[in-house]
Amino acid sequence: MIRTSRHDPDCAQLQKRGFPARITRMSGMSVLALFVAVAGCQVRYGASVANATSDPIFVQIFSREGESEVLAASRRIPAGQSGLVGPVDAATKDGLRLSVAHGANPLKPYSIIIPPGSHSVRVAEIENDATGLSVQIEKLP
Numbered sequence: 670m671i672r673t674s675r676h677d678p679d680c681a682q683l684q685k686r687g688f689p690a691r692i693t694r695m696s697g698m699s700v701l702a703l704f705v706a707v708a709g710c711q712v713r714y715g716a717s718v719a720n721a722t723s724d725p726i727f728v729q730i731f732s733r734e735g736e737s738e739v740l741a742a743s744r745r746i747p748a749g750q751s752g753l754v755g756p757v758d759a760a761t762k763d764g765l766r767l768s769v770a771h772g773a774n775p776l777k778p779y780s781i782i783i784p785p786g787s788h789s790v791r792v793a794e795i796e797n798d799a800t801g802l803s804v805q806i807e808k809l810p
Contacts, residue, residue, distance in 0.1 A: 712785040714765050715755030719809075720746040721793040724772030728752070728792075730783075731766045732759040738766065756787075769806055781806050 720726050725747050731738040741757040759765060764782040769792050771779070781790075789809040 710760050711758045712760070712762050713755075713787075714757045714759060714783060714785055715742075715753065715787045716767055716783060717751060717753055717787070717789045718744075718746055718769075719751045719789070719791045720748055721791055722771060723748050723794065726772075726792055727770040727775075727778075728754045729768045729770075729778075730754055730757050731768065732757060733761055733763075733765070741765070767806075779806055781808070783808075 714730060716728070716730070718726075718728050725745055727743065727745050729743040730741050732741040733739075741759070742755045744752050744754045746752040754767070757765065762785055764784050766780050767783045767790065768778040768780045770776075771792070771794075783790075791807050791809055793805050793807070795805045
């Protein structure tokens with residue numbers, strides 16, 4: 670038989686020793702410490718991307734896990750339109766790679782490193798004598 674009454678002598682002894690209050694206090698401190706440890710390590714990244722090209726673009730943000738990169742966010746943005754990519758929470762403050770694949774050369778994306786925070790980025794076509802049409806990525810203030 671399980672005893673749950675407050676009049677139970679064993680329960681009364683635990684309450685005298687402050688057992689429930691101690692467990693509650695320790696649990697609260699543990700949750701707070703875990704929250705600070707996890708939340709303190711995360712940094713948020715994101716970008717508002719304006720597509721000033723004549724083709725749709727495919728924008729990706731890659732986060733780093735050890736020595737490899739992992740796709741963290743992606744979005745297709747039609748020609749002449751804007752879109753948000755992210756937010757991405759990452760454990761690094763060194764910046765993440767923002768990659769743009771363009772219709773002129775979809776197999777060779779253009780990339781920049783974005784610092785933590787939200788950024789405005791404009792993607793435009795430029796004429797290049799050596800390779801024909803290429804893409805310029807510029808961070809806006």
